[in-house]
Amino acid sequence: MTKVSMTVNGKARSAEVPDNTLLVDYIRENLRLTGTHVGCDTSQCGACVVHVDGQAVKACTMLAVSAQGSDITTIEGVAASKNELHPMQLAFKENHGLQCGFCTPGMIMTATDMVERYKAAGKELDEQSIREELEGNICRCTGYHNIVKSIADGASKMNA
Amino acid sequence: MSEGIGTRVLRKEDKRFLTGKGRYTDDIVEPNQAYAAFVRSPHAHAEINGIDKSAALAMEGVVDVLDGHQLTGDEIGNIICGWGITSKDGTPMNMGAWSALATAKVRYVGDAVCVVIADTKAQAQAAAEAVDVDYNVLPAVSNVLASMADGAPQIHENAPGNQIFDWEIGLKDETDAALAGAAHTTTMDITNNRLSPNPMEPRSAVATYNEAEDHYTLYTTSQNPHVARLVLSAFYNVAPEHKLRVIAPDVGGGFGAKIYIYPEEITCLWASMKTERSIKWTSTRSEAFLTDAHGRDHVSTATMGFDANNKIVGFKVNTKANLGGYMSLFSSSVPTYLYATLLSGQYNIPAVYADVQTYYTNTVPVDAYRGAGRPEASYLVERMMETAARELGVDPGELRRANFVQEFPHQTPVIMAYDSGDFAGNLDQAKAAADVAGFEGRKAEAARRGKLRGLGYSNYIEACGIAPSAAVGSLGAGVGLWESAEVRVNPVGTIEILTGSHSHGQGHETTFAQLVSDRFDLPTDNIQIVHGDTDKVQFGMGTYGSRSGAVGMSAISKALDKVEAKVKKIAAHVLEASEDDIVIEGGEVKVKGTDKAMGWHEVGLSAYTAHNLPEGMEPGLKEGAFYDPTNFTFPAGCYICEVEVDPKTGVTEIVQFTASDDFGTIINPMIVEGQVHGGIAQGIGQALLEHAVYDDDGQLLSGSYMDYTMPRADDLPFYNVNHHSTECPGNPLGMKGCGEAGAIGSPPAVINAITSAIGNNNLSMPATPAKVWAAINEVSAAQAAE
Numbered sequence: 001m002t003k004v005s006m007t008v009n010g011k012a013r014s015a016e017v018p019d020n021t022l023l024v025d026y027i028r029e030n031l032r033l034t035g036t037h038v039g040c041d042t043s044q045c046g047a048c049v050v051h052v053d054g055q056a057v058k059a060c061t062m063l064a065v066s067a068q069g070s071d072i073t074t075i076e077g078v079a080a081s082k083n084e085l086h087p088m089q090l091a092f093k094e095n096h097g098l099q100c101g102f103c104t105p106g107m108i109m110t111a112t113d114m115v116e117r118y119k120a121a122g123k124e125l126d127e128q129s130i131r132e133e134l135e136g137n138i139c140r141c142t143g144y145h146n147i148v149k150s151i152a153d154g155a156s157k158m159n160a
Numbered sequence: 161m162s163e164g165i166g167t168r169v170l171r172k173e174d175k176r177f178l179t180g181k182g183r184y185t186d187d188i189v190e191p192n193q194a195y196a197a198f199v200r201s202p203h204a205h206a207e208i209n210g211i212d213k214s215a216a217l218a219m220e221g222v223v224d225v226l227d228g229h230q231l232t233g234d235e236i237g238n239i240i241c242g243w244g245i246t247s248k249d250g251t252p253m254n255m256g257a258w259s260a261l262a263t264a265k266v267r268y269v270g271d272a273v274c275v276v277i278a279d280t281k282a283q284a285q286a287a288a289e290a291v292d293v294d295y296n297v298l299p300a301v302s303n304v305l306a307s308m309a310d311g312a313p314q315i316h317e318n319a320p321g322n323q324i325f326d327w328e329i330g331l332k333d334e335t336d337a338a339l340a341g342a343a344h345t346t347t348m349d350i351t352n353n354r355l356s357p358n359p360m361e362p363r364s365a366v367a368t369y370n371e372a373e374d375h376y377t378l379y380t381t382s383q384n385p386h387v388a389r390l391v392l393s394a395f396y397n398v399a400p401e402h403k404l405r406v407i408a409p410d411v412g413g414g415f416g417a418k419i420y421i422y423p424e425e426i427t428c429l430w431a432s433m434k435t436e437r438s439i440k441w442t443s444t445r446s447e448a449f450l451t452d453a454h455g456r457d458h459v460s461t462a463t464m465g466f467d468a469n470n471k472i473v474g475f476k477v478n479t480k481a482n483l484g485g486y487m488s489l490f491s492s493s494v495p496t497y498l499y500a501t502l503l504s505g506q507y508n509i510p511a512v513y514a515d516v517q518t519y520y521t522n523t524v525p526v527d528a529y530r531g532a533g534r535p536e537a538s539y540l541v542e543r544m545m546e547t548a549a550r551e552l553g554v555d556p557g558e559l560r561r562a563n564f565v566q567e568f569p570h571q572t573p574v575i576m577a578y579d580s581g582d583f584a585g586n587l588d589q590a591k592a593a594a595d596v597a598g599f600e601g602r603k604a605e606a607a608r609r610g611k612l613r614g615l616g617y618s619n620y621i622e623a624c625g626i627a628p629s630a631a632v633g634s635l636g637a638g639v640g641l642w643e644s645a646e647v648r649v650n651p652v653g654t655i656e657i658l659t660g661s662h663s664h665g666q667g668h669e670t671t672f673a674q675l676v677s678d679r680f681d682l683p684t685d686n687i688q689i690v691h692g693d694t695d696k697v698q699f700g701m702g703t704y705g706s707r708s709g710a711v712g713m714s715a716i717s718k719a720l721d722k723v724e725a726k727v728k729k730i731a732a733h734v735l736e737a738s739e740d741d742i743v744i745e746g747g748e749v750k751v752k753g754t755d756k757a758m759g760w761h762e763v764g765l766s767a768y769t770a771h772n773l774p775e776g777m778e779p780g781l782k783e784g785a786f787y788d789p790t791n792f793t794f795p796a797g798c799y800i801c802e803v804e805v806d807p808k809t810g811v812t813e814i815v816q817f818t819a820s821d822d823f824g825t826i827i828n829p830m831i832v833e834g835q836v837h838g839g840i841a842q843g844i845g846q847a848l849l850e851h852a853v854y855d856d857d858g859q860l861l862s863g864s865y866m867d868y869t870m871p872r873a874d875d876l877p878f879y880n881v882n883h884h885s886t887e888c889p890g891n892p893l894g895m896k897g898c899g900e901a902g903a904i905g906s907p908p909a910v911i912n913a914i915t916s917a918i919g920n921n922n923l924s925m926p927a928t929p930a931k932v933w934a935a936i937n938e939v940s941a942a943q944a945a946e
Binding site (some may be wrong): 040041044074101103132145 | 171173174175177178179180181182184186187188189232282358359360361362410411412413415416442444445446599664665666667830831833834837839840841842845864865866871872874876878879902923
């Protein structure tokens with residue numbers, strides 16, 4: 001057992017966890033933040049994407065102890081306040097970018113990271129780039145059509 | 161009203177999913193919860209000599225290790241197939257025994273042998289590794305051709321030759337005679353590739369036995385919680401129905417895989433009673449590949465005959481279907497009544513005959529996956545039509561048009577009575593939207609870039625909204641396929657709709673609310689949809705087979721009729737007017753042509769205060785209805801796929817995918833388009849990428865997302881989705897259903913396009929770059945030889 005401490009959605013959190021605890025299990029089981037999902041066991045599906053120190057990370061690929069001292073944002077913490085949606089969340093709603101909702105938190109965490117990275121690099125996030133950037137996020141419901149449109153719209157909203 | 165039928169209302173359910181507040185089964189935590197891990201067979205076929213649990217029982221945190229002898233000793237029943245099929249010779253199908261935990265024999269890799277219950281998930285998984293099962297490994301078969309061969313290993317004692325049934329439908333002699341006299345016949349061998357359904361949320365169960373109440377609660381990833389309760393109670397003997405509550409909370413996709421009641425749910429309920437702990441089990445993705453029912457897996461031979469005017473005179477099909485190691489809940493219906501009844505396609509065919517043999521193999525059970533039998537039928541019919549057109553040297557669209565059914569109702573030779581449609585209208589709309597006229601120019605332009613461009617059609621028809629209960633009963637179904645609804649108008653005028661349908665991505669909370677909004681001219685915010693809990697909703701058959709609109713909403717509509725009638729009676733009484741003059745609009749209940757009105761909420765309040773109701777009227781405002789369909793519904797359409805193939809690599813790019821669908825009445829076009837997008841993506845996945853593969857020893861080779869190719873965003877195009885609808889005459893709303901059409905209609909369009917592009921019709925799904933490249937080189941080699 002090791003004590004881990006990190007900031008999650010702006011709050012200091014700590015717990016004693018077995019050394020082999022994955023970050024995603026720490027978030028779901030210890031913190032009970034169940035918006036971060038587990039859809040596979042080979043780090044392919046992206047349902048567990050969170051932001052660690054501002055970067056999108058699959059929370060199933062990282063041990064909780066490796067996140068010691070990090071600043072974590074999960075889907076529960078992306079909006080500015082509980083009464084409003086993040087522009088990317090709003091874009092997914094307006095473009096019907098979700099159906100069953102299971103992959104959605106990971107999609108949104110990936111999407112916001114994607115927009116920020118392209119903006120920082122001064123690159124245009126066109127539709128083909130969005131499709132290629134979604135290599136690590138699997139959706140079985142939407143056929144991606146509306147997810148790609150959502151992210152393009154979310155990018156416009158975030159950059160507005 | 162702006163939120164009524166036909167309006168693109170944004171989804172009411174979205175906010176919780178967007179903010180991480182969805183509540184899926186694995187999110188549920190019960191007090192005193194323990195975790196289950198299953199010990200699964202690593203062998204496809206083996207006898208169990210013995211089980212040594214001692215090491216596992218001694219491990220930290222282990223509560224118990226339970227096996228199949230204990231399960232059957234407690235009289236937990238075998239898992240059953242709920243649809244009886246009779247063979248040609250009048251004998252019933254050979255259903256082999258399937259215990260939730262195997263006792264004497266295992267029949268596929270992943271077959272559950274023991275369950276370990278421990279305090280933590282990690283402890284349960286570690287202890288499961290320590291259970292020592294002594295197997296006597298037997299020879300195995302993993303495909304139908306091996307299973308039906310002489311001397312094949314026998315999987316179930318009561319299924320000689322591994323055959324489950326040998327069934328037929330249609331007009332045998334007439335079809336043989338028609339083909340014998342045909343001016344042209346087209347014959348093809350067609351394989352429909354086996355698929356893993358892969359809803360993104362893995363299956364999960366949280367089971368709690370309350371000893372003081374002698375009562376069970378099961379949270380589970382189900383498309384049909386009431387059916388789960390019925391089967392768990394009546395057939396598996398877990399608990400009587402009134403002592404079992406089944407809740408399917410938010411469910412992360414189903415696609416058929418979550419219809420069935422699997423060994424794990426049964427075992428968790430029983431283990432909760434045995435250990436006096438709440439038991440949670442959540443499938444890993446690896447377990448999902450091994451244990452979720454697979455789809456498709458047909459091997460067929462088909463012959464279609466044409467007269468000198470290119471009219472189809474007969475169609476004969478033989479299909480061999482792999483049902484896996486055991487018969488899953490609806491497995492027998494998929495390659496029979498959900499498949500061969502659609503072999504007439506959109507066409508006027510005087511003689512159709514099909515016979516179907518099904519076999520056990522040492523693979524996970526095969527059952528309904530999005531489309532369930534209808535994709536197999538449409539793939540067969542539409543590959544045949546395209547191939548026949550090439551052989552006859554005619555335009556594939558026009559060959560279809562010449563054979564379209566044009567008058568309704570139309571009785572096919574294979575049970576179905578098509579009730580409506582405009583197949584030529586869908587073909588025309590799709591051709592215009594796809595700019596078929598400009599194809600040759602695009603093809604020439606692609607050739608200049610070194611690419612092979614091809615275009616393929618698929619004119620699918622399917623049957624859904626299943627189905628009249630008496631009809632399916634006569635065909636062998638063990639259940640009725642009606643739906644129920646209850647409409648509760650609260651004293652303040654807000655409304656709850658209780659439905660036996662289940663939403664796991666389809667947006668029912670929005671669409672169903674729109675139906676009520678349309679009827680009573682109320683905002684959808686005032687309407688709540690309640691589903692998925694057997695303690696709240698009295699009964700229902702759940703969601704599959706694109707039935708929630710045509711059947712589920714029809715039940716709601718029927719209950720709304722009763723509410724509307726009572727509202728009008730109350731208002732007429734209070735306002736001293738005739739019921740016939742009462743209209744409901746703008747949040748008011750009015751007397752037509754006067755200024756007399758009461759607020760909608762005042763009618764609700766009147767019903768519950770009961771101070772001033774018509775003589776003899778019961779207080780309250782709550783009505784229920786059961787709706788039994790009058791027929792199947794027949795969604796149909798035309799899909800046109802355009803591809804570019806790189807001859808150097810065999811890589812196929814779908815450059816344009818155009819759909820023209822006839823779904824009847826559409827409640828929310830945004831949601832319907834989303835269903836079509838997702839269905840087409842799964843169909844393209846089947847055509848280009850997906851294949852569940854076992855080796856000859858029954859080991860699953862495609863057991864993870866590194867081995868099984870799920871479609872990614874960069875594999876898929878934007879879809880050009882159009883509607884050309886005819887109203888369904890069979891239900892009050894005129895709806896046909898849209899959930900499966902994309903997956904049913906798209907695979908043949910893709911393969912027809914690729915085979916057209918490369919000039920070689922010898923290509924099977926999935927059309928991977930390696931296969932396409934080989935097919936291109938087959939043609940080149942043949943040309944070089946000439």
